[in-house]
Amino acid sequence: MxxxxxxxxxxxxxxxxxxxxxxxxxxxxxxxxxxxxxxxxxxxxxxxxxxxxxxxxxxxxxxxxxxxxxxxxxxxxxxxxxxxxxxxxGNGYDLSRAGEAPLLLGGGAGVPPLYLLARELLKAGKTVHAVLGFNTEAEVFGEADFRALGCEVTVVTADGSHGRKGFVTDAFPENYSYFFTCGPEPMLRAVYRTAKTDGQFSFEERMGCGFGACMGCSCRVKDPEHPGEIRYKRICREGPVLEKGEILWDA
Amino acid sequence: MGRLSVELCGLPLDNPVIPASGTFGFGYEFAEWYDINCLGTFSFKGTTREARFGNPTPRIAECPSGMINAVGLQNPGVDRVIAEELPKLKRVFHKPVMANVSGFSLQEYQETCALLDQEEQVGWLEVNISCPNVHGGGMSFGTDPAAAAEVTRAVKAVTHKPVIMKLSPNVTDIAAIAKACEDAGADAVSLINTLQGMRIDLRTRRPVLQNVTGGVSGPAVFPVALRMVWQVSRAVRIPVVGMGGISSPEDVLEMMMAGASAVEVGAANLTDPLACRKIIGGLPAAMDRYGIENLRELINR
Structure with missing residues (x-):
């Protein structure tokens, strides 16, 4: 910092x-x-x-x-x-769990942090598949950047105006070793329900300070070490990236 | 004694600058940004008897020259504060610290204060009777002189360290509350806590904060805080710790001229993690500009 x-x-x-x-x-x-x-x-x-x-x-x-x-x-x-x-x-993504063929799932303004991640994963010799989701063709960005890195890229739009029609959850490949995702919360929830492997989610929250002082962005998480126990994390500090196994969705 | 040194309830402070509770955690987050031993002291995160998660998010909104928070006293509870947070704090801060306590009943205030009173690191107990973001407690003790006096007496009966009552500005006559605390045995008062406010999101037509209302802090509240410090300083003989929107060395001087013996800095820490170090560093030059030899000469009530 x-x-x-x-x-x-x-x-x-x-x-x-x-x-x-x-x-x-x-x-x-x-x-x-x-x-x-x-x-x-x-x-x-x-x-x-x-x-x-x-x-x-x-x-x-x-x-x-x-x-x-x-x-x-x-x-x-x-x-x-x-x-x-x-x-x-923030903590950032933990690349050590990616496996050989990680899947990146980005939605709208959630696409950007996956770019540096893709670059680092490719540098580590992984086969990276990026699924980028947008509402419509006019909102698409980053597609060429991810292709230039050497990722396999699938673009989906909700209205079908560019790439495949549908949501990122409609474009899950058959095989992937792990996933990393960032996007609006409804998308993250859908990814959570659809994904077959473990993965990491990057969250957004209104922040006061951004470095762990104000407790403005706290969320509840499960404690994987102690089943049934609930702890809190600050999205700005112990997040924004949370592991699938610790996420507790608000009702 | 240095030009900046003052004292608060008999304990020396190298300078009057004290990060305010709720904006400085338990210190160690800020120790990653600078050596926090340059501070006079700091008031740690508001602690209650039991652990609290606080309010649902969003808990933060912006406003002109300030912010609104409705965190709701998130803290791990006094037992874990003593077992886990104070040892971590001790590694990075080597002066007496100010323990900030909130409660929902007299008994809870007493239990939490009595436990923290026994901790060697604790120099002062700052008793928050002014949190606007919790229901059925906090501020309700701070909006009635008799209730404020009751909390003061209850805490004084079970503690030995100086007790500073932290007052709410959301009252008609803050001087009357301060006087009631003084008469009940308070060693000092600190003010102001946040002013109640809210924002509405134009797109959703809903309040930005899940809690609907929150506490306004930041430079926007400085003139209000200054006025209240002035009024309280003239109503009581015990020391007054001034806070509310302080973000510069000049603000510190102004607050001390209004009657404060020391000052707390809150929201400024959240927008600039180095704010307090910069304020302390800038004090000598600001004092030179206004012909102030040492800060103690300002405390003349």
Whole structure:
């Protein structure tokens, strides 16, 4: 975890409300795919937590969706402007359990953190299949990026306007060793019900601090070591990635 | 004594800056960002007799110049705080710490305070009678002078360490509550806890917080807090710990000029994990600008 000042080197729209923000600077301190950064914006009291799409040396790329006044403001920032960023937040994905043919399942704004994960898994010699789900063709992004890495890529759209028609759960391959997923909660619940293997889920929650101090983003989890016992985790700190075996869905 | 040193209920503080309960955990999260021994002390996460998960999420909303929380006193309960959190805290913080206690009955306040009073690391007990986010407890003790006095007497009867009563701003006359605490034996008062507020999501037309309402903190509440610290400082003789929206060295000076003997910093820790270190580091230069030789000269009530 580190506070650092990064310079914007690009901030371009990928779809009507999804942008790719490129940043450069020292002290990125990112150790695992699936970690996130927390960005301070002028005039906004709370930071905005954004997942990491890609990182290489001092170059950081984020993909974010504009969902309110803060991310709208971010989308209007220009190359050369600077951002105060807390980096290296959250646990990130644990790659050690991936097996030989991991499956990545991303939905909408949940697709970005799977990119760095795919890159690392491929680097480790795994065969990676990415299923990317969107509502409609106009919202699709990232497909070419994942293909360029060398993944097998299946794109699904809910209305069938691009790729296969359906949801990510309609595109599960026959065989996979493990899965990693990130997306809206209804999708995560569907993946939970459909998947045949163990896997890891990345969650979203409204955060105060992003580094474990305020308890704003706590959730209940099962304790795999002590069946029947319930513990809590902070999405920002012990998450955002939770193992399938510990997830407790709210009613 | 250094320019920044003050004292609180007979215990020396290297400086008056105290991270506020609920914004600093049990310290060790922040020890990853900086050496927290530069702090005067800090007030640890509000502790209750039994473990509490708190309220359902979302528990956090943003507002102009501040935030609203409805965490609801999530904590592992006093037994685990003593068994697990205090040993971890001790490894990273080597000064007396302020124990923050909440409760839902006089007996619960007494039991929790009595247990923490025996802990060597604990220098002060800060008794929260002002949490706006729990039902059937917390703030209801802090909105009536007689009830506030009752909690004070009950806690004082079972403890030896200085007792600081943490007051709610959600009252008509905070000075009357402070006076009632003083008359009941409180060693100090701290104020303000958060102001009740809410936000509505325009898209869903529903409150942002699952709890509907929450507590507003951050720079937005600073002038309100300052006014209340001023009023209370003129109503009681015991020390007043000022808090509410402090985020700069200048805010510390202003709060002390209003009558505070020390200050707590809350929401600022959540947007900048290094906030308290920066505030402490900036105090000497700010004091120079306003001709303040040492902070003790400001405490003149």
């Amino acid at each position: 580190k506070e650092t000042l990064l310079t914007i080197t690009g901030n371009i729209p990928l779809t009507a409300n999804v942008y790719r923000l490129s940043l450069r600077g020292e002290g990125l301190e990112l150790h695992r795919p699936g970690q996130f950064v927390n960005i301070a914006l002028a005039g906004r009291f709370l930071r905005r937590p954004i997942s990491v799409f890609d990182q290489e040396g001092e170059e950081l790329r984020l993909i974010y969706k504009t969902v309110g006044a803060g991310t709208d403001q971010l989308s209007r920032m220009r190359t050369g402007e600077k951002l105060n960023v807390l980096t290296g937040l």
